[in-house]
Amino acid sequence: MASVPKETVLDALIVGAGFGGVYQLKHLRDAGYKVKLVDFASDYAGVWYWNRYPGARVDSAVPLYQFSDPDLWNEWNWSQRFPGSQELRDYFTFVADKWDLRKDTEFKVYISKATWDDETATWTIESGGGKIYRAKYFLLNTGFAAKRYTPDWKGIDKFPASAWVHPSYWPKEEPDLTGKRVAVIGTGSTGIQLAQELSQVASQFVLFQRTPNMALPMKQVNYTKPLTKEKYPKVFDGRYESFGGFDFSFLFLPRGTFDDTPAEREMVYEGLWSQGDFQFWLATYSDTLFQEAANKEAYNFWKKKVRARIHDPRLQEILAPETQPYSFGCKRISLENGFYEIFNQPNVSLVDVNATPIVEVTERGIKTTEKEWEFDYVVCATGFDAITGGLMNINIQGQGGQKIAEKWKSGAKTYLGMATAGFPNMFFTYGPQAPTALCNGPTCAEAQGSFILKVMDHMKERKLQKVEAGNTAEAAWGDDVRKFANMSLLPSTKSWYMGDNIPGKPRECLIYLGGVPNYYKSLKECSEGDYTGFTFT
Known part of the structure; x- marks a missing residue:
């Protein structure tokens, strides 16, 4: 006779051991809630546990890319200004020890199903390994890059599986690619970071590009x-005043592009460019992401800077088209460190997959369509079913058995980018219709995380059992999400911000574009x- 799996009864089950989940575990536990944190990985760090490919590093600068707790940053x-993935994993280890998180964390747990019971006002949450949790609150921190995506190319199973890798599954035992023929498919942030590193060791390095990345220094x-x-x-307080949640140095200029003369504009652009980081994107003229003419001015400056670094006119046109x-800034901007110079190396080739x-x-x-390229190793940096993929990958059933995948079939529906009607006592962070990416x-x-804790405290103080987003709200x-998006140039551009990278995915703006100050105000x-x-009930 099969044994019945033992249930773990909790106030809240937290899924995901990145910044969101770790913050919630610490602060919910401090507030007296019985909580557990689970993750499919074998340690903390969220996306940085998986992103260990050559060159992997964050593109948000420190000190902003860390918790604001002085007990930690002291x-x-x-x-480095932009830490690599190993240093980020080391940071999470430090945080886990300092906050004593391990006693309430379970790793190698893949959450496969969650079912709401309206009568008991609890979630029954199941793992792929048979563990069962019963919790009043179901808190999801799956992040925006939890579900990998690989195009369904003909013959993909023919190439040796051990030599074809998605970068988020990079082998822990580093493969020696010195002197090898290596391909990277994709020019998102991951593709650029990989290209910078692998082009220095490969005998032949080929980058397959569909769309040029308007990367910044x-x-x-x-x-x-x-x-x-x-x-x-x-600095930490100032994060809520900046569009991107950085600090006061990342405020848009209080004027439009054409309020300045061409000479003044050139000086502004040069100043932002020289600082590196996302300054040229998120601390520039206030109309850059909203007016076509202003956007084109920014693009022309970017184009001039990039083309000057590439020797071959043909490659100039592919990487920085005339x-x-x-629209500049309406696909995910990457930060590069010598990326464009690699195309001046004799061992590097660029394939424009639009032309061939x-x-x-x-x-x-x-x-x-032009030729067959032979490789020893292929890195498929084709990205993720971003923002909604990780949530919809779990069989989540709310009131009346409604599945979240079914509710969001025609597009995400949320309140504040953290809750969805019909799914009580469930909150998610870094998800759709929030500032997120x-x-x-x-x-x-x-x-x-602070908002979720306040809601839970509100429930506890009033002895309430159920909270859910209202349909009207x-x-x-x-x-509001669509209003802000349509004020900008973002919908004019195909990108994963709009769900365009996944065949069959509804085209919608997945991100709240009102900026962090407006979001925080809400x-x-x-x-x-x-x-x-x-x-509330």
Whole structure:
């Protein structure tokens, strides 16, 4: 007779051990809630547990890319302005030890199903390994890059599986690619970071590009001594005043592009460019992401800077086309550190898959309409079913057995980008219709995590059993998301921000484009109004 799996009874089950989940475990536990954190990985760090490919690093600068708790930053010192993935994993280990998280964390647990019981007002949550959790609250922190995507190319099973890898599954035992023939497919942030590294060791390196990435100079800095920390509290407070959740240095200029003369504009662009980071994107003229003419001015400056770094006119045109291919800043901007110079190396080739599409994968490599390229190793940096994929990958059943995948079949529906009607006592962070991919991760984790805790405390104080987003509030929030999106140039561009990278996925703006200050204001108004838009039982 089969044994009945033992249930773990909790106030809240937290899924995901990145910034969002770790923050919630610490603060919910401090508030007296019985909680567990689970993750499919075998350690903390969220996306940084998986992203260990060569060159992997964050593109949000420190000190902003960390928790604001002074007990942490007073002791922790970063070695670089943009830390690599190993240093980020080390940071999470430090945080876990400092906050004593391991006693309430379970790793190698894949959550496969969650079912709401309206009679008991609890979630029954099941893992692929047979573990069962019963919790009042179901808190999801799956992040925006939890579900990998690989195109269904003909013959993809013919190439040796051990030599074909998605970068988020990079082998822990580093493969020696020195002197090998290596391909990278994709020019998102991951593709660019890989290209910079692998082009230096491969005998032949080929990058397959569908769309040029309007990457900006990273301006990496190696720190030889600890950063001065007197201004840290002000820096962290300033995150909620910046569009992207960084700090006061990332405020849009209080004027439009054409309020300045051409000479003044050139000086502004040069100043932003020289600082590196996302300054040229998120601290520029206020109309850059909203007016076509202003956007084109930014693109023309970017194009001039990039083409000057590439020797071959043919490659200049593929990487930085004379005619603007899409609105600047409306696909995910990457930060690069010598990326464009690799195309001046004799061992590097660039394949424009628009001109010569991939026909099939063969036993030896990749066949395009032009030729067959032979490789020893192929890195398929084709991205993720972003933002909604990780949530919809779990069989989540709310009231009346409704599945979230069915509810969101024609598009995501949320209130505040954290809850969805018909799914009580369930919250998610870094998800659809929140600032998410246009917000510094720790900023979002702390703002959303604090809001969730306040809702739970509100429930506890009033002895309430159930909270869910109201349908009217959900519809109004969706209207706001679309309003902000349509004010911008973002819908004019094909990108994963709009769900365009996944065949059959509804085309919609998946990100709240009102910016962190407006989003934070909405959270504050909701909580101060006794959680307007939510219904309680």
